[in-house]
Amino acid sequence: MEVVVNRRIRRKRRLVRLFFRLLLIFLVLATGAAVALLSYTKMQGPPPLNVPQTTVYYGADHTPIGEHHKGENRHWVALSTINQNIIDATIAIEDRRFYRHWGFDINRIGGAVIANLRARSAAQGASTLTQQYARNLYLSHDKTWKRKWNELLYSLRLEMNYDKDQILEGYLNTVYYGHGAYGIEAAAQHYFGKSAKNLSLAEASMLSGIPKGPSYYSPLFDFERAKKRQAIVLQSMVAYGVLNQVEADEAHLEPLNFVQNDLDHPSTIGPYFQDVVERQLIEEIGIDSALIDAGGLKVYTTLDPKMQKEAEYWVQKEMPDSELETALVAMDPRTGDVKALVGGKNYVESPLNRAVQTRRSPGSSFKPYLYYAALENGYTPASTLLSEPTTFNIDDGRDTWSPSNFNGNYAEDFITLLQAIAFSDNIYAVKTHLLLGTDRAVELAKRVGVESPLHNHASLALGTDIVTVLEMARGYSAFANGGMRVDPRFIEKVVDAEGEVVYESKPTLTQVLDPKLAFILTDLMTGMFDPYLNAHTSVTGRSIAHLINRPVAGKSGSTSTDSWMVGYTPQLVTSVWVGFNEGITLTHSTDGQRAKKIWANFTENALKGQPILPFEKPDGVVAVKMNPHNGLLATENCPTHRVTYFVEGTEPTKECPKPAPNGEEVEAIDEEAHEKEKFLDRFFKWFGH
Numbered sequence: 001m002e003v004v005v006n007r008r009i010r011r012k013r014r015l016v017r018l019f020f021r022l023l024l025i026f027l028v029l030a031t032g033a034a035v036a037l038l039s040y041t042k043m044q045g046p047p048p049l050n051v052p053q054t055t056v057y058y059g060a061d062h063t064p065i066g067e068h069h070k071g072e073n074r075h076w077v078a079l080s081t082i083n084q085n086i087i088d089a090t091i092a093i094e095d096r097r098f099y100r101h102w103g104f105d106i107n108r109i110g111g112a113v114i115a116n117l118r119a120r121s122a123a124q125g126a127s128t129l130t131q132q133y134a135r136n137l138y139l140s141h142d143k144t145w146k147r148k149w150n151e152l153l154y155s156l157r158l159e160m161n162y163d164k165d166q167i168l169e170g171y172l173n174t175v176y177y178g179h180g181a182y183g184i185e186a187a188a189q190h191y192f193g194k195s196a197k198n199l200s201l202a203e204a205s206m207l208s209g210i211p212k213g214p215s216y217y218s219p220l221f222d223f224e225r226a227k228k229r230q231a232i233v234l235q236s237m238v239a240y241g242v243l244n245q246v247e248a249d250e251a252h253l254e255p256l257n258f259v260q261n262d263l264d265h266p267s268t269i270g271p272y273f274q275d276v277v278e279r280q281l282i283e284e285i286g287i288d289s290a291l292i293d294a295g296g297l298k299v300y301t302t303l304d305p306k307m308q309k310e311a312e313y314w315v316q317k318e319m320p321d322s323e324l325e326t327a328l329v330a331m332d333p334r335t336g337d338v339k340a341l342v343g344g345k346n347y348v349e350s351p352l353n354r355a356v357q358t359r360r361s362p363g364s365s366f367k368p369y370l371y372y373a374a375l376e377n378g379y380t381p382a383s384t385l386l387s388e389p390t391t392f393n394i395d396d397g398r399d400t401w402s403p404s405n406f407n408g409n410y411a412e413d414f415i416t417l418l419q420a421i422a423f424s425d426n427i428y429a430v431k432t433h434l435l436l437g438t439d440r441a442v443e444l445a446k447r448v449g450v451e452s453p454l455h456n457h458a459s460l461a462l463g464t465d466i467v468t469v470l471e472m473a474r475g476y477s478a479f480a481n482g483g484m485r486v487d488p489r490f491i492e493k494v495v496d497a498e499g500e501v502v503y504e505s506k507p508t509l510t511q512v513l514d515p516k517l518a519f520i521l522t523d524l525m526t527g528m529f530d531p532y533l534n535a536h537t538s539v540t541g542r543s544i545a546h547l548i549n550r551p552v553a554g555k556s557g558s559t560s561t562d563s564w565m566v567g568y569t570p571q572l573v574t575s576v577w578v579g580f581n582e583g584i585t586l587t588h589s590t591d592g593q594r595a596k597k598i599w600a601n602f603t604e605n606a607l608k609g610q611p612i613l614p615f616e617k618p619d620g621v622v623a624v625k626m627n628p629h630n631g632l633l634a635t636e637n638c639p640t641h642r643v644t645y646f647v648e649g650t651e652p653t654k655e656c657p658k659p660a661p662n663g664e665e666v667e668a669i670d671e672e673a674h675e676k677e678k679f680l681d682r683f684f685k686w687f688g689h
Contacts, residue, residue: 075183
């Protein structure tokens with residue numbers, strides 16, 4: 001009996017020794033495997049932390065005007081700028097042992113494995129914040145064993161190469177909070193209209209409960225369910241030791257004010273403008289489109305949000321509910337900064353940018369280029385030509401052309417350049433164009449920035465070639481700023497996600513015109529708003545002159561299919577076009593006035609509150625009281641006059657003659673000028689038909 005007992009004792013001892021040996025082997029193997037796994041993850045190096053971030057466009061005042069993202073609206077913020085309530089609430093509800101584990105929690109994993117085996121599925125999760133961050137960065141959200149294994153490997157790589165605060169910052173900037181908001185900053189802005197650094201305890205605890213089920217726990221979908229989830233978060237914070245019960249109860253009772261910003265379809269200011277910016281980022285600056293999609297760039301633009309809203313308002317107010325379209329560009333002539341841009345009535349219905357992509361005939365708004373060339377070649381505001389129906393031989397005599405004035409209105413007399421611009425006299429323009437040579441207007445337009453192809457033909461005087469709305473604003477800027485060609489500027493600078501400036505621009509201006517002549521032309525272009533110039537016809541700006549309460553200069557233009565108004569103050573040039581996409585005829589008489597009304601109302605309201613600036617007269621320019629009908633010096637004998645500017649030495653010296661016996665003013669010019677104009681008249685009669 002004793003032998004049997006001893007055998008049993010020895011067998012048990014052998015089994016115990018075998019168990020401990022196997023356990024030791026297992027522990028050695030497990031330790032080796034753990035060391036190998038940790039060594040492997042360490043050798044793999046830090047995994048890349050590149051995540052899609054929203055590119056934000058800012059206006060000239062550095063306020064956001066729009067965003068660019070591919071469905072993941074995310075704004076990365078540093079952990080130090082995130083409210084502590086969010087940090088505490090997130091750790092309390094998601095991973096209380098976050099600062100004590102190596103990326104995975106053995107206790108939670110064990111419990112989840114048992115639950116999943118019982119359920120015969122991988123439905124139960126035990127992910128730490130590190131694992132969730134790894135999944136957000138690199139993996140799908142499928143509940144499979146393979147994904148969980150890869151999640152573990154990535155988690156170890158994160159833990160081996162980054163500190164806890166870096167991991168927590170990454171998690172808070174990548175986790176999904178519903179409604180297209182990725183990361184705590186986007187969520188705070190979406191739900192509460194504030195930054196993550198300014199969230200209250202109540203707001204933080206509400207947001208921290210959403211990631212478990214962004215659709216299920218969204219307070220915008222089911223407020224009562226979200227409140228129950230908030231209560232669980234607050235109690236977790238009490239258990240975690242960062243709140244007491246009183247604080248938790250008060251936070252749960254605090255009313256919440258949701259602003260419900262629509263991140264899936266963010267509102268934008270100036271969508272046509274932003275399209276131009278994006279094209280320039282890619283085509284001109286050379287930034288990869290993928291970086292714009294997800295690189296978290298900050299693009300600082302020249303757009304003035306206030307002016308843009310005014311432009312969009314007046315377009316909406318003045319344009320009819322029809323197929324008629326419009327475009328507008330407003331620039332600061334002193335810098336070239338584009339302050340407002342409208343490419344059509346409705347961006348959603350038609351993203352075609354008519355301000356930069358469409359070329360149309362500018363009509364008489366092209367004439368200032370011609371008349372500046374005339375001033376360069378001996379014309380003065382007092383230069384006169386005969387305004388009457390005229391037929392011209394063109395194409396080297398192989399054809400004839402009989403342009404007409406609007407509504408067939410002719411002075412049937414000599415008129416000054418001042419009157420020709422104010423009344424938009426076509427005969428005066430064509431005669432000037434042919435006298436100068438048809439290449440002069442082409443050269444001048446290109447000199448000030450018109451890049452569209454222009455042709456040396458007679459009808460160019462009346463604006464028959466096609467240009468863009470942006471080009472017209474650019475060209476007129478040289479008249480407004482003292483003769484400098486400007487490059488339109490849309491982007492001030494681009495800053496990457498790390499805060500580095502990757503692109504920066506400065507205004508580009510080149511002196512191309514004589515400041516004296518630019519000022520004189522500007523003064524002549526104020527004439528379209530001057531009721532005192534009315535004679536055989538009305539000034540072209542009479543219908544809108546009452547809308548403007550500051551010095552402005554400009555020129556309207558019209559063809560059978562297009563209506564234009566381009567004008568400026570010293571600080572703003574605005575170009576407006578109205579017409580049909582297909583170039584069909586404008587049939588309603590009111591359509592020809594819409595461009596003028598949009599321009600006038602926009603100019604007045606966009607500059608509201610800004611200084612009322614005069615056009616600055618340069619040295620070498622003199623002012624005289626000129627009779628606008630004959631170009632002579634006004635006297636008590638013919639007191640009708642307009643203060644008009646000339647290059648010193650070219651101003652009129654002859655006075656108006658004494659009045660006729662019936663007491664009327666004499667409409668006459670001096671003998672020398674009269675003989676000259678009679679010669680030109682004979683020239684055109686010979687040159688014509």
